[in-house]
Every structure is written in structure tokens, then in C-alpha cells.
Amino acid sequence: METNMDKSWMNLSRLDPRYLQGVIDFMAFARKNIRDGETEISCPCKKCHNFVRKKIDVVKEHLVVNGISPSYTVWIFHGERSQPRDQGIENSGQGNFDGQNDMEEMIRDAFGIPPIHAQDMNVDPPRAGSCGPDEQTIKFFKLLKEAEQELYPGCQKFSLLSFIVRLMHIKCLGGWSNKSFTMLLKLLKDAFPAAELLPDSFNACRKLLGGLGLEYHKVHACPQDCMLYWGEDANRVYCKVCHSPRYKQLEDETDGPKKGGKIAEKIVRYFPIIPKLKRLFTSTKTAGLMTWHAENPAPTGTSAHPVDSGLWKHFDNLYPDFAKDPHNVRLGLASDGFNPYRTMNISHSTWPVVMMTYNLPPWLCMKQPYMMLTLLIDGPKSPGNNIDVYLRLIVDELKELWNVGVDTYDALGNEMFKMRALLLWTINDFPALAMLSGWSTKGRLACPVCHVDTCSSWLDFGRKMCYLGHRRWLEEGHKFRFDRMSFDGKIELDTCPARLSGSEVLAMFPPNYVNKFGKEGDEDLHVRKRKRTHDEDGVEENTLQGNWKKKSIFFDLPYWEHNLLRHCLDLMHIQKNVCDNVLGTIMDLEGKGKDNLNARRDLEKRGIRKAMHPQKLSSGKFYLPPACFSMDNGEKTMMCNLLKKVKVPDGYASNISRCVNVKKRTISGLKSHDSHILMDQLLPIGVSRTLPKKVSKPLIELCNFFRQLCSKVLKVDELDDLQSRIVLTLCELEKIFPPSFFDIMEHLPIHLVEEAKIGGPVRYRWMYYVERYLMTLKSYVRNRARPEGSIAEGYFVEECMTFCSR
Structure with a gap:
């Protein structure tokens, strides 16, 4: 319902007779739009801000005593719809622009506020206490005011907020620096003096978008990784374990304190999980996807998603109260260190902690827009065994999500519910x-x-x-x-x-x-x-x-x-190491082969495979008899030619030929995905043409094992047979290769089938997606002196734009 009522009284003094008459008219309007039998309405006074429902007479008293909220210019909680775009500005008292409703919806999604058409709702707006507005409420109405504010007088296309969102989106897509973005804003202000409200710097735009609740916390840490200055220790100046100072001790302080205050020795940047999960439900674009797992069961006997795994069902049986609500979230956690400088001559290890949401469908749950950066630990050294000091921030939040839950608004079901969450597993390479x-x-x-x-x-x-x-x-x-x-x-x-x-x-x-x-x-x-x-x-x-x-x-x-x-166990790194060991050994690649004099002497000491024992010559040197798994020069050339000339569809693999040197008969520089393609497709062809059958057969079986295990859909009844095959394959390899070939990576494949039975398809538990995400984080680095700060700011802007695009 629309209204042309005069609202100028809202800015008058509460003692003005026109204000009192305006309250009477407002109450009459509100009574017309309440449902039958309803005795309470939202109170729009300056203390309640529509977050509290009161008796109709009490609302009138609040408006007279406290005054009405001046930003509540469209009475959406009392039956008035947003005004149509073609209505004149002179009639509305505020600008009308293309996308205003989208901005309002976006802000409400960010804060978990129900839809604007309150009279069509099946539930009441979220209730708060009877006290004044909290900080979140103040931020909400401030942003709502920005969404309604004209970019310049008479602008019907953009509001201030929508224009800034569009500009920031272009900044992300174009990879602009903060400095160039600030220069553009200053140029726009000079060219269009009417747009006086437009911020004049990137920091001002960032501060405005920070009101969406997408901010992060900078938590100081001891440089020795002893503790965090958080919670009850937030005000400490020295570490309670090693007594190291919290702040850097400046050598030259004769000029007084530096601009910006004290500098912490070490910082961890913490991005809370709960607001991220709540935004997935409060956004109408993603709320329905969060219950996909409960509505799309896999065919019997197959496993295509973690919901089909034994672990998911185990938790369902163990915690039926948790399982009965499809809104409850299942999470995965991954962490790995990376060098943000893209160069090997600088030793620096930054450690992010990333979380995945397995409620989402298979085509989304491991994609970057839905991966949540939760921690970013400063380098230059890895936290090592002390990473638990930083994980305390995440674990405390996970405990709250399990023990208590948080009130969350579901935009699809138009209802409030208590969201809980459970961590299924962690995903890491072997050292992590x-x-x-x-x-x-x-x-x-x-x-x-x-x-x-x-x-x-x-x-x-x-x-x-x-x-x-x-x-x-x-x-x-x-x-x-x-x-x-x-x-x-x-x-x-x-x-x-x-x-x-x-x-x-x-x-x-x-x-x-x-x-x-x-x-x-x-x-x-x-x-x-x-x-x-x-x-x-x-x-x-x-x-x-x-x-x-x-x-x-x-x-x-x-x-x-x-x-x-x-x-x-991470199949990506296991497959990469197995591929390197196999290629290095059968092609005798320098520094990568496992068959050498020391390996043969170990065979001799154990008294096995006498045909491979080293023979000492009269000159004092040793002769190593050729092994059945070693290629001669002609076979090495054949293998290199195969890889050099192979052609694959675009996007299927990288250019593997760049890693091959036919003249020197060497292969080097293979990436993890290159090794994946080699093991799955190319290596079986190469060894079948170059090695004897007793060697090529178990190697081909090993490749077939990895290819079948990496399938998008696993057939549960075939996993036992797959386990039997990998056991026999590893035993056959033990008979062929020397013991030096079998480092821990050659042993771990024997456990991968068991993990597939428990956790479902491997593609939801390997590091490919995480490693690609780390590359994205690395691309955010603008200031090489503060790489973690650049990454945090880049992620903040990207998260804002991802949320706004939804």
C-alpha cells in the first residue's frame, strides 16, 4: 500500500502541535494495515527502531515521548510499499533511482532483517530487548539512509551506496590499486561538483562498505607464538609466557610517537565465521542452496557428495537433534602456508585458514566465492606446532555454533531458526x-x-x-x-x-x-x-x-x-610425490631417482635380490647391474617424445611439453595437476611401450587406482575391490623396486580407499581448490612490505563485492 501523506512532521519538535497531529495520522494509517486479531505493531520510535513490537497504545506513547526515527521515511513495517521509480522527487521528498530496492534488500540481507513487505510476512520481524538500539541497529539504519540518499540532487539512476558498490566492483574486476581508485574519485568530484556526497578516497569508501558487517579483527600475538592478546589478555603489554613485548621497540623515538600509534610485533587477522554463515541464509540467492543436501539424495549405492558419506550418516545417527534440521551446517577446514612474493629468493610463509560449507551443492561448495577465509597468520615464519594458539579463535566460535547456536533469518522460508554447525574434517598436505x-x-x-x-x-x-x-x-x-x-x-x-x-x-x-x-x-x-x-x-x-x-x-x-x-590425507600431494618418484626412478632423473649405489648396498645387506647387488671392480668403483624397471636411452627418448607431442583439449591440462627436454631425455618442473594427468592418462601408455610387462602391469594398476578413486561419483560396492587391488599393487611394487623407493608417500595410498568409504569422494577433501585459492590470495598483494595486510584488504573488498552481487 502506498501513501502520499505529508511526513514533514517527523523532523519537527515533539512539542509542536503539527508533530502531535502527525502521530495521530500515522497511528490511523498503521491501524488500517494490521492483520485481523493483531494487537501489536513495530514501534518506530528513536529507541525501538522497529526492532520491538508493542501494543498500539504503547507505540503512540513512545512516539510522543521519544520521537519517531527520522530515517524511517518509508513506513515499510506498517504497510507502505517502496515508492515506484516514476514517482516525482518533489512528491516523495527523496530521490528515486534504479536499483534502490536492490540496495535495501542487500542491506537487510547483511543484517538479517526480514523482507520490506512486512504485511506479507508469515513471521514477525526479529525481536530485540526493550532497551535502546544496539550498535548493529544503528549501522543498519545508517546504511539504509545511504541507500536512499541521492548521488546528487535529481539523480534517479544511482544512490550514493549503489554507485560506490558499482565502482568497487569495477575496481575488483580491473585490479586497480587503491591509489588509482582514489585518483578516480577525486576526478569525479572535480568533474561533477553536484556529487558532493561522493567520498574522495578509497579508505572512505571502504569505511562505508564496512557497515555491511564484513569487517575483520586484527588480533595482536606474541612473536614467539605463545599467546594472543585477546579476551581477558587483551590489555596485556608483555607476553605472559616469554615476557616478550607486545609492541615493537623503536630505536629512534626522539621525534615523538610515530603516526598511527604503536606497532604490534605480530598480528593475526580474524574473519568471524558466524556472520558469513548467517549471510548465506539471509541472502535470497543462497538460502535455498544451503538446504540442497537434504533435498537431493544420491541414488542408492553411489557417493557423489559428503552427504552420502559414512561420516555424515554417522553424525546423523549420533546427534539426531542436529540432523533433523537441514539448516544446520557441516564445515571443512583447510590450511597451508604460501610465499606471497612469488619468488623463491625471499623466505616468507603466510598461513591462511580457509573453511568450506558442505551444505551447498557439488558445483558450489568448493568454489572460491563460497570458501571462507577465517584466519590469516603473519609470517615470515610458519606457526608450526603453535598454530593451535591461533586456531583458538575459530574453535571458540565452533563451540558456540554447536552448544548454543545463533538466531538466523532464513530468507527463503521467511522464518527465524537456531543455526548450529559441525566441523567434519581438516584438509591439509602431509606436513600441515x-x-x-x-x-x-x-x-x-x-x-x-x-x-x-x-x-x-x-x-x-x-x-x-x-x-x-x-x-x-x-x-x-x-x-x-x-x-x-x-x-x-x-x-x-x-x-x-x-x-x-x-x-x-x-x-x-x-x-x-x-x-x-x-x-x-x-x-x-x-x-x-x-x-x-x-x-x-x-x-x-x-x-x-x-x-x-x-x-x-x-x-x-x-x-x-x-x-x-x-x-x-591429501590425495593431490600423494599423487604428485608418487608420480615424481616413479618417473625419477624409471628414467633415472638426476636427483630424483631412488635407485643408486646406496640403495643397492641396502639390498645387499638385507640379502635379497642378488641380481641387483653392486659389483666392485678392480678399479675400486662399483658396477650396478641394470634393473628391470630402468629404461635405456632409446626408451627414455620414446617416453619424452610421447609427452612432448601429446595434445589435450583446452582447459584439460597445462602444456606438459614445456617440461620435457627430448635432447637431454629429462622431465622437470611438473606441477601437481600435471602429475595428476600423467598418472591418470599418459603414464600407462608410456610404460606399456617401454618397460617389461612384470613392471608395467603394477604401474598401470597404480595409475588405474588413482583414476578410479578420483571419480566424481564413487560406487560404494566397488570400493572393497579397489582396496584389494591397491594392496596387491603395492606388494607387486615391493617385489620390483628397492626399499629406498618406498618413502611415506608410497605407503599412504593404502589408506585412501578407507577414507573414501568414510568421507565420500576425494574431490571434496583434496587441496586442488585450496591451492588455487591461495594463488588468488597471493594476487591481492599490493604492498610488499605488508603482504598480509594487502591480502586482508583485498579479500575484504572481494567479499563485499561477492555479497553485493548476490
Whole structure:
């Protein structure tokens, strides 16, 4: 319903008779638009701001005593619709421009305010207490006023807010610097003096958009990673652990304090999760997508999304109250370090923490616009084992989302609900897995799945650990179990180890165990490293139980103990390392091959595969008999020609030919996705033409295993057969390659099928999407002296534009 009532009384004194008459007219208008039987309406006084519903008589008293909110110029909560675009400015008292309704809708989505047509709603507007407006409410009405404000007198195309949003969008698409954007704003103000309200700098525009609630927090941290100056420690000046100063001590302070105040030694930038999740529901474009998982079940016997996984169903059975509401969110967490300078001669490691929302459909949940940057930890050093100090910010928010939940408005269902969230798993490469899980991925017990039952041995000449013992996964009585000479010279009668449950992990820590981080933790670790003994093989053994360095902070989450898959193995890095080892060994690439004199001497010491033992010549040098898996020069040339001349569709792979040197018969510079294409498609063709069948067959089986496991849709009934095949394949490879070939990456594929049964398709748990996102974050760097600040500001603008575009 529209009205042409005079609203000039809203800016008059409350004692003016015209104001009192205006209140009477307003109440009469509001009574006409209430539903039958309704006795309460939204109170638009300066204290309630339409966030509180009162009796009609009480509303009148509030308007007389407190006055009406001057920014409430369109009475949308009392039956008035937004005015049509063709209505004259002189009739409305304010500009009407193309996109005004979109700006109002965007602002309401950001703050979780119900739609503007209140009389068509099935629920009441969100209620607050009876006290005055809070800070969020003030921001909301301020932005709403900006959305209604003309860019210049008489402008019917843009409001001030819509014009700034469009300009910022162009800045993002064009990759403009902040300085060039400020120069453009000054030029526009000079060219159009009527647009006097237009900000004159990028910082002013950023401040205006910051009212959408997309800001982030700068949290100071101890440079030794001991603690955060947050919460009860926010006002500390020195670290409570190592007593390091919070702020940099300037050498030359004779000129007085520097502009901008004190400079913190280290900063972590924190982007809260809850507002991001709430915006996904309050936006009409994404609210329906957040319940996709409950409305699109996969066909029986297939797994195409984490909703089809065993872990999702396990949590549904364990927490039925959580599962019955499809609005509740399932999350994944990923973290990895990167060098923001795009050069290797500068050592700098910035650590972001990114979260994914698995409620979304498969084509969106791993895409960059829906990946949420939550932490950005300053370099130049990796936080290492102390990353839990920073993860405390995320874990506290996840605990709130699980234990309490947050009131959220669903724009699609037009209702308020209590949103809760659950973390399914973490996604990391192998070194970062150690940082988040607390299990060291180095040394004798490097496998986090086999844990204390990891089968490993020390190579005396190779001076490294090798990981064999894949016969443990064969069925009892298999002939390979009793074949001494083809394997490691021993009979294998052990059974395969079982994955540790969360309860078993907690039982491995002493009661009341407390982690020590920062300098104190480093000193404690130094003491523990000295307390070592030697086992019977002469290998250093840690006296601590297992390979634990700490108890993961994620165990503070009430459900983490019952999680079947806490930390995922990353297939991307596993496949990359396996591909490099295979190519380096069969083509004898310099520095990458695993077959050398020391590897042969280890074979000789173990007394296996006598045909490959090194032969000492009269000159004192050693002759290495050719191995069945080694290519001669002609075969290497054939392999290089195959890769040099291969042509693939656009977008399928990079130009692999650039990594091949046919003249030198070498392959170098392969990226992770290049290795993925090689293992899935090209390597089987190459080895089938160059290597004997007993070698090419298990290598082709290994490639087929990776290709089938990387499928978008997994057939559940085929996974057991896939597991049997990879066990046999690894055993066949043990018979062919020397023990030095089997580092931890050649062992991990044996656990990937089990994780696929628990977590569903690999594509939702590998690092490809995260690594590409890190490249996007790297592109935000404008100030090389402050790379993390540039990344945070670039992400802030991009997030604003993504939200506005929805």
C-alpha cells in the first residue's frame, strides 16, 4: 500500500502541535494495515527502531515521548510499499533511482532483517530487548539512509551506496590499486561538483562498505607464538609466557610517537565465521542452496557428495537433534602456508585458514566465492606446532555454533531458526597435517593411520626410513606372506592396524594434559628430544608414547572425539610425490631417482635380490647391474617424445611439453595437476611401450587406482575391490623396486580407499581448490612490505563485492 501523506512532521519538535497531529495520522494509517486479531505493531520510535513490537497504545506513547526515527521515511513495517521509480522527487521528498530496492534488500540481507513487505510476512520481524538500539541497529539504519540518499540532487539512476558498490566492483574486476581508485574519485568530484556526497578516497569508501558487517579483527600475538592478546589478555603489554613485548621497540623515538600509534610485533587477522554463515541464509540467492543436501539424495549405492558419506550418516545417527534440521551446517577446514612474493629468493610463509560449507551443492561448495577465509597468520615464519594458539579463535566460535547456536533469518522460508554447525574434517598436505593433528609425520611412526603399528625400517646406507609391510593387508594364507626373498627377507604374519578412534587418541595422553606453546613449548620439546634411547636396530626411539607432539585443539569440540575421519590425507600431494618418484626412478632423473649405489648396498645387506647387488671392480668403483624397471636411452627418448607431442583439449591440462627436454631425455618442473594427468592418462601408455610387462602391469594398476578413486561419483560396492587391488599393487611394487623407493608417500595410498568409504569422494577433501585459492590470495598483494595486510584488504573488498552481487 502506498501513501502520499505529508511526513514533514517527523523532523519537527515533539512539542509542536503539527508533530502531535502527525502521530495521530500515522497511528490511523498503521491501524488500517494490521492483520485481523493483531494487537501489536513495530514501534518506530528513536529507541525501538522497529526492532520491538508493542501494543498500539504503547507505540503512540513512545512516539510522543521519544520521537519517531527520522530515517524511517518509508513506513515499510506498517504497510507502505517502496515508492515506484516514476514517482516525482518533489512528491516523495527523496530521490528515486534504479536499483534502490536492490540496495535495501542487500542491506537487510547483511543484517538479517526480514523482507520490506512486512504485511506479507508469515513471521514477525526479529525481536530485540526493550532497551535502546544496539550498535548493529544503528549501522543498519545508517546504511539504509545511504541507500536512499541521492548521488546528487535529481539523480534517479544511482544512490550514493549503489554507485560506490558499482565502482568497487569495477575496481575488483580491473585490479586497480587503491591509489588509482582514489585518483578516480577525486576526478569525479572535480568533474561533477553536484556529487558532493561522493567520498574522495578509497579508505572512505571502504569505511562505508564496512557497515555491511564484513569487517575483520586484527588480533595482536606474541612473536614467539605463545599467546594472543585477546579476551581477558587483551590489555596485556608483555607476553605472559616469554615476557616478550607486545609492541615493537623503536630505536629512534626522539621525534615523538610515530603516526598511527604503536606497532604490534605480530598480528593475526580474524574473519568471524558466524556472520558469513548467517549471510548465506539471509541472502535470497543462497538460502535455498544451503538446504540442497537434504533435498537431493544420491541414488542408492553411489557417493557423489559428503552427504552420502559414512561420516555424515554417522553424525546423523549420533546427534539426531542436529540432523533433523537441514539448516544446520557441516564445515571443512583447510590450511597451508604460501610465499606471497612469488619468488623463491625471499623466505616468507603466510598461513591462511580457509573453511568450506558442505551444505551447498557439488558445483558450489568448493568454489572460491563460497570458501571462507577465517584466519590469516603473519609470517615470515610458519606457526608450526603453535598454530593451535591461533586456531583458538575459530574453535571458540565452533563451540558456540554447536552448544548454543545463533538466531538466523532464513530468507527463503521467511522464518527465524537456531543455526548450529559441525566441523567434519581438516584438509591439509602431509606436513600441515602434523601441525593440526599433533601427530608427527616424520620418523619411524610417520603414518598417522597406522600410528604405533607403522611398519618402517632404517636404511643404513640410504640414511633414511623406508615404509614397507603392505603384505599385512593381504588375506591370511596369501602366498606373498611367506615369500621371503621377493620382499624384505621375512615372513609376514601380522594383521593390518586399525584406525585410532578419538577416544583411543585421548587415552594416549596423561590425565589433565596441558599443551605448552611458544617459547615454553620449544624448550619442553628440546628437553624431550634429548631423552632418547636406541632400539635393537640402532634407530633412535622417542620415549614419549607414540609420535604425539601435542593434543589437538579440535578435541575441545564436544563431537570431535566421536569423529571417524578427523584429518584427511591429501590425495593431490600423494599423487604428485608418487608420480615424481616413479618417473625419477624409471628414467633415472638426476636427483630424483631412488635407485643408486646406496640403495643397492641396502639390498645387499638385507640379502635379497642378488641380481641387483653392486659389483666392485678392480678399479675400486662399483658396477650396478641394470634393473628391470630402468629404461635405456632409446626408451627414455620414446617416453619424452610421447609427452612432448601429446595434445589435450583446452582447459584439460597445462602444456606438459614445456617440461620435457627430448635432447637431454629429462622431465622437470611438473606441477601437481600435471602429475595428476600423467598418472591418470599418459603414464600407462608410456610404460606399456617401454618397460617389461612384470613392471608395467603394477604401474598401470597404480595409475588405474588413482583414476578410479578420483571419480566424481564413487560406487560404494566397488570400493572393497579397489582396496584389494591397491594392496596387491603395492606388494607387486615391493617385489620390483628397492626399499629406498618406498618413502611415506608410497605407503599412504593404502589408506585412501578407507577414507573414501568414510568421507565420500576425494574431490571434496583434496587441496586442488585450496591451492588455487591461495594463488588468488597471493594476487591481492599490493604492498610488499605488508603482504598480509594487502591480502586482508583485498579479500575484504572481494567479499563485499561477492555479497553485493548476490
